[in-house]
Amino acid sequence: MSFYTSLSGLKASQTDLSTISNNVSNAGSVGFKRSRAVFGDLFAASPTQSTKTVAGQGVRLNGITQQFAQGTLESTGKTLDVAIAGEGFFVVRGQPPRSDVSFTRNGVFGLNSNREVIDTLGSKVQLLPVDANGNITSTAIGSMLDFQVPAFDPANPTAVLANISIANSGLVTATFANGNTLNLGSMAMASFTNNEGLRPIGDAHWQATGDSGNPQINGAGQGPMGEVRSGLLERANVDLTEELVSLIGAQRNFQANAQAIETANTLTQTIINLQV
Template identity: 90%
Template structure:
């Protein structure tokens, strides 16, 4: 039994090491959220058996949870580099025919050949409709539309685009050479009842699950969603000092469980070699 108990400890330590290593390797990834392995003890006894005379049976992995704490904001000076100061997520949509909706903290956005704003995976950034005053008019999922940057003023085709600005509340405004301005929409943002229940799909992107709850859309600055910061990016929330200390602890746990297996093997071998 001691072999299997220590084996479960070895597997747990290996998972812990893998989780910490993943955190360290992604310390430079934009919008990355560190993970933590959560373990629980294994114990079993018959209803009529006294638990005072029963040892535990090892450890098991309860889950690997992501920690959605705020990362440090780093200035880039690029308009389409956008960070979130809060708990929200950008909403992006994949290409047809699946057009899957996902949520990201990675605000490294650019444009494609159709002047559509896309993320690092090629998903299209979504906007919510606004009125003339820049107020969001609908937060329904069906009201979202692709973020497209116009090249000329719709009211004056001779006036080319001068610049794009993104306010803290997510309002996107285009300014043209003739001085006219146009509100393109507000960045679609989402929050969740349980962010830890989101399913990671890589590159600081997640998908909603039954555990996370349905996405709650709104504009930036509403509730816990937080504000957006144009010209900044959110660094990974990984503290290398903390991770390295945890790495040492996980390594010691692995070594201790390996030593326990070696000790059990020595005792078993001694019993087998006993001569009557």
């Protein structure tokens, strides 16, 4: 029995080491959220047994949960580098034919050949429609529109684009050489009842699941969404000092379980070699 108990400990320590290693390796990834392995003990006894005479039977992995604490904001000076100061997520839509919606904290955005604003996976950043005063007119998922940067003033094709600005409220405004301005929309933001229930798909992107609940779509500054900060990026919320200490602890746990297996093996060998 001690073999299997210690073996479960070895597997748990290996999972813990893998989780910590992933955190450390992504310390420089934009928008990355650290993970933590959660374990629980194994115990079994028959109804007629006294639990005072039954030892535990090892450990099992309950799950690996992501920690959505705020990361440090770092200045880049680029307008389309955007960070969130709060709990929200940017909403992006994949390329056709799937056009699947996902949610990200990675605000490294840029332009494609169609002047659409895309993220690092090539998904198109979504905006909510606004009126002439910049007020959001709809928060329905079906009303979202692609973030597209115009090259010219729609009212005067001879006036080229001079500047794009993104306010803390998420309002995106284009300014043209003739002085005219145009509100393109407000950056679509999403929040969830249970962030830990989101399904990670890589590059600080997630998809909604039954555990996370349906996304609540709104503009920045509404409820838990947080504010949008243009010219900044959110760094990974990984504390290397804390991770290295945890790494040492996981390594010691692995060594202790390996030693327990070795000790059990020695005892078993001694019993087998006993001579009557």
